[in-house]
Amino acid sequence: MSTSVAMANHQHEWEDRAWSLPDLPPAVQLSGQRERLGDLADDELLEVARAARRRASWAQARELAAIAELHRRRIDAESEVDPGYRMLSAHESVTEEVAAALMLTSSAAATLVHLAERLTGPLSATGAALEAGRIDLAKARVICDTTDDLPDQATQRVEAAALEKxxxxxxxxxxxxxxxxxxxxxxxxxxxRKREAVRRRRLELWETPSGTADLALCDxxxxxxxxxxxxxxxxxxxxKTDGDTRPLTTIRADLATRLLQGTELPDATRTLLTHTCATPAASGVAAPAGVPHETRTAAPGIGAVPTDRTSTASDRGAGGMGGVGGTGGDRCSGGAGGEVGGGYHIRSDTGGHSNGRVGAEAEVASLADIVDELLTQARGRARPADRRIAIGQAAHHIHHQLSDAREAACQGDTHTHGRPGYRPPAKMRQEVAARHTTCVFPTCNQPSHRCDLDHTVPWRPGITCRCNLAPLCRRHHRLKQRLDWQLIQIWPGLLIWVTPSGTWHIIRPDRQ
Known part of the structure; x- marks a missing residue:
């Protein structure tokens, strides 16, 4: 199935379902394209905005319904199997699948999966109100958050009261x-619920878009x-009374900062702040010892900004990755190398040690595009039920075709491929960390120095080499262990994740 056919089918799907969209007021039907909004009166513009919000609510309800159905299928498929502690559960796996597909952080995806479960289960009336456009997603979240852990009867009464107004x-x-x-x-x-939240109290840090940082005491x-x-x-x-000209909000922030940093404060201020510091906490919950430091790179619930190192099948619509025009014969020229299906070639000197660093990086980028096209072709040839297997086989076939070129590129002065031991030497670890500064899962921001240095192919029969090592945080290391996920490193630093749904995500080195 070609990309154009997939796009056409995608459009027909929306046309066929147009009847279920919230009704549009006359002003919206007459407004036409965006350029004609200037012809509408003020009240008609507000009608357009309200209608657009109702449509957005409908789309969000469909998104959550799709996630809930995917979650149900994964849970049913694993209901008879215990995944064990070495791999993620089906619930956690589908959370990561949603995160990769929608480019969300794991925490944001977990929130979305939980909301999807609730709005298609005990809060189905709220889900119906969202789909009809009577409420928006923010209000649906409020209803979900308030009713979490409540008994069924109380949940129904709270939901009914909520939807009433x-x-x-x-x-x-x-x-x-x-x-x-x-x-x-x-x-x-x-x-x-309050006591449990207090037991999870924590100090959180995240960076802001303005280049500053927020520090918060939570729960x-x-x-x-x-x-x-x-x-x-x-x-x-x-x-302020003594003549400080700074805004009150700034003084508050500066006082808190100086207190936490242990900076000397004026006597009167110090006396006021420390007068009752010896009073035991009102919560009565002892502070836990040995709490590990936790750093966040985004505010809670906010999706991570996708980086250029990742290409995803979902970015290109139902047809998978976008195709690449031209033939592979004129992509890479010169040098002994390996041939990838369809006549594509990759030079054996493609890698971080090439004297022509820019040229080598261009070769890796070109290889990623070629792989993207080949996987798209494999997806088009496979039946929907067989796509995951077909994509995985195609990725492994590419990995096999590049084996000779990969070995030639990875041989050092000793003319041997890889190291005999399990633990990589320091220089190799540094190279892999420089190549990928974070976990290689598409949406993960865990710094590589906090990750496991994972052998993509297990050490036996795999090898310890830069073409078989990548940083994985512990959560995504456990995800990789699942049989319905695949991770293939076809070239040093160039990895392919294949999800249980048969989509794929190509991870490039950070410098690209």
Whole structure:
């Protein structure tokens, strides 16, 4: 099936389902393309905005329904099998599959999978309201968050109360109202939820788009949080009264920073801030010892920004990766090398040790495009039920075809391929870490120095060589162990993930 045919089928699918979209007001039907919005009156523009939001809600409901169906299939397929501690469960696996397909962080994908389960299960009425455009995704999240862990009867009553007025309330108004209702219906559950959250209290750090960073104390007991905030605010007001010209918000931030850094404060300020510091925490929960430091690169719930090192099948529509024009014969010239299916060649000097670094990187980029095209062709030839197997076989076939060229490129001064031992030498570890600065899963931001240096093909029968090593965080190392996932390193630093759905993700070296 060609990409053009897939695109045509994709368009027909939407045309066939157009009847289920929320009704459009006359102004929207008459507005035509974007350029004609200038002809509409102000109230008609607001009608267009409201109709677009209803359509967005419908699309988000369909997205969640698709995720829920995928999750159900994966869980059913593994219901009789215990994956063991060395690999991820089916639930965790589908979370990573969604993360890779939608370019989300694992935490954001987990939130989406959980929401999909809830809106197609106990909160199906909320899912129907989202699909009809009566509420948006933000309000659906509020309903889901409030009813988590509530008994079934309480969940139904909270949901009914929410949907009664949700379309006329902001998310803040809805959250406050549902919180009161849930507290009245299930006070014990709400109290236990609060205690559990306090037990998970933590300090989090993430970078912001402006080049700064946010530092947050999360899930403190509410009394402790208010006490800290009020005390710092009182000290800030004191400095303001003494003539400090900085904004109050800035003074608060600077005071907190100086306190945490141990910087000397004025006597009056220090006395005020430390007056009741010896008071035990109101939560009554002892601080755990030995808590590991955790750093985030994005705010919680925010998807990671995709990097140029990753190409995904989902980026190109239903037909998989975009095709590459031309023939392989004029892609790579000169040098002894290996032939990839269809007459494509790759030079044996393609790699990080080439004197022509720019040329070598161009060769690797060209190889990635060639592989992309070959996998697209394999997908088009396979039946839908056989695509995962066909893509995996095609990737392994490419890996086999490049074996001689890969061996020639990896031979050093000793003219041997790889090292005999399991542990790579320091120089090899440094090269792999420089090649991939993070875990090689498409959406993972875990720095490579915190990852396992994994043998893509297990050490036996695999080898310890730069063409068989890549950093994997512990979670994605366990994901790789699953039989329905495949990871193939066809060239040093050039890897292919094949998912249980038969999509693929090509990982390039970071410098590209």
């Amino acid at each position: 949700a379309s006329d309330q902001t998310t803040g108004q809805l959250r406050r109202r549902l919180k009161r209702i849930a507290q009245r219906l299930a006070p014990e559950v709400i109290e236990e 403190l007991a509410i009394e402790d949080a208010h006490a800290i905030y009020n005390k710092i605010t009182a000290a800030a007001h004191g400095l």
